[in-house]
Amino acid sequence: MLILHCPNCGVDADETELAPGGQAHLKRFGPGSSDEDFHDYLFARENPRGVHFERWRHAHGCGKWFHAARDTATLEVFATYSAQTTEPPQAVLDAIAARRPGWTWRHES
Amino acid sequence: MSEPVSALKGASFDGLAHVEECGLQGMITLRGALSARAVQKAATVASGASLPDANRANMAGEGGLCWMSPDELLILCPYPRAAETVETMRKTLGKTHALAVNVSDARAMFRVSGGAAREVLAKLCPVDLSPAAFGPGQFRRTRMAQIAAAIWMEDDESFGIVCFRSVAEYAFNLLKAAAQPGSAVGVFAARPGAISGD
Numbered sequence: 598m599l600i601l602h603c604p605n606c607g608v609d610a611d612e613t614e615l616a617p618g619g620q621a622h623l624k625r626f627g628p629g630s631s632d633e634d635f636h637d638y639l640f641a642r643e644n645p646r647g648v649h650f651e652r653w654r655h656a657h658g659c660g661k662w663f664h665a666a667r668d669t670a671t672l673e674v675f676a677t678y679s680a681q682t683t684e685p686p687q688a689v690l691d692a693i694a695a696r697r698p699g700w701t702w703r704h705e706s
Numbered sequence: 707m708s709e710p711v712s713a714l715k716g717a718s719f720d721g722l723a724h725v726e727e728c729g730l731q732g733m734i735t736l737r738g739a740l741s742a743r744a745v746q747k748a749a750t751v752a753s754g755a756s757l758p759d760a761n762r763a764n765m766a767g768e769g770g771l772c773w774m775s776p777d778e779l780l781i782l783c784p785y786p787r788a789a790e791t792v793e794t795m796r797k798t799l800g801k802t803h804a805l806a807v808n809v810s811d812a813r814a815m816f817r818v819s820g821g822a823a824r825e826v827l828a829k830l831c832p833v834d835l836s837p838a839a840f841g842p843g844q845f846r847r848t849r850m851a852q853i854a855a856a857i858w859m860e861d862d863e864s865f866g867i868v869c870f871r872s873v874a875e876y877a878f879n880l881l882k883a884a885a886q887p888g889s890a891v892g893v894f895a896a897r898p899g900a901i902s903g904d
Contacts, residue, residue: 605776607760611832614848657849659775 599667602677606659618652621664622684646670648693648700650685653677666693710785713814713874721885723820727878731815732788733868734781735774736795738804748798748806752791753781763845763858772845772858780856780868785810814874818881819864824894827857827865829884836894837862851880 599612620642626634643649649669654662662680666689667673675696676689685693690702710730718726734752738745746757754769763772770782783791788810795806818826828835830850840846845858853876855869869877 608846609834613832657854658847660778661775 599672599674601653601663601665601674603655603658603661604663604677604679605655605661608655608658610655610658614655614657616654616656618654618662621650621652622682648675648697652680668697710811713871714878717878719878719882719885721882721887722822722890723818723826723885725826725878725881725885726817727874728815728817728866730785730810731813732783732785732791732808732810733813733815734783734788734792734795734806735809736779736781736804736806737777738799738802740777740779742802742804744799744802745804748795748804749779749781751798752795753783758845761845762843764843765860772856774847774856812871813868814871814877816867816869816877816881817860817864818867818885821863822885822890823863823865825891826881826884827867828893829891830880831855831857833857850877853877 599615600609601612601615602608603610623638626638630638647668647670649667651665651667652662653665654660663677664680664682664685665677666675666685668675673696675693678686678689685702693700712727712729714727716727716729718724736745736749740746740757749771750757752769753766753771755764755766755771758764758771758773760773760776763770765782768784772780772782774780781791788808792806792808799806824835824837831848833846833848834840840859842859842861845856847854847856849855850867850869853869853873855867855877858866860866867877867881
């Protein structure tokens with residue numbers, strides 16, 4: 598069972614209070630993009646065993662979206678942070694690096 | 707004119723705790739930037755209560771002001787005054803980007819009181835309701851089994867609960883089941899020999 602800290606209202610919310618929103622930090626490919634990019638934007642998702650970034654909505658609480666960085670295998674939550682970001686803030690990357698030496702964010706690799 | 711009635715007409719139940727439907731309650735939803743002066747003024751004048759901090763509710767007599775989300779407040783007021791209160795709020799808000807709606811007839815309100823009130827609610831909500839974590843003045847939107855609900859403590863042995871009117875009967879049945887005599891768990895009772903903080 599996950600318990601995520603909602604950065605919008607400050608509540609430690611149980612998983613049953615939350616609605617999952619899939620992978621975070623997708624880059625949109627809309628009109629004018631190639632078919633392949635559009636296909637990947639629509640369908641291709643990461644499915645890592647380990648560090649993952651997700652969108653969640655505090656559906657039964659404040660109703661706001663937020664992002665969470667967590668480990669899909671151990672369920673360890675590294676951080677939750679604002680949904681109004683296009684990539685993880687440095688503090689979140691540092692928190693992950695402290696726990697998973699050698700791990701790098703996909704844009705850095 | 708038809709006579710307004712509440713969802714369960716004040717039904718009540720006595721078990722581990724006293725469960726009652728509170729009857730007609732004026733409720734107004736106010737959405738907008740809570741930092742805006744006009745929004746703050748509209749909310750405090752309408753409820754007679756001061757602006758609450760996040761996840762808290764301030765009660766003042768028949769009125770109350772509850773923090774629902776970073777851009778939403780719930781104003782409690784006497785039922786017959788809800789419509790005129792909304793009108794007054796709209797005048798106060800003027801051209802400020804905000805929304806005030808009378809939701810009194812869309813909601814139901816319950817009260818659970820008695821020594822086991824914490825336990826009754828704790829059976830239904832995924833919230834830490836231990837006295838150290840949740841006390842009077844705090845306000846929490848959460849779920850009760852399958853439905854959305856908002857709970858707050860009026861005093862140390864009494865909870866107020868707001869849910870949608872359409873699920874009022876379900877909510878009442880839930881609370882009755884949780885307060886069924888003989889179903890006490892005693893999780894918040896003082897345990898002899900318990901290590902403090904455990």
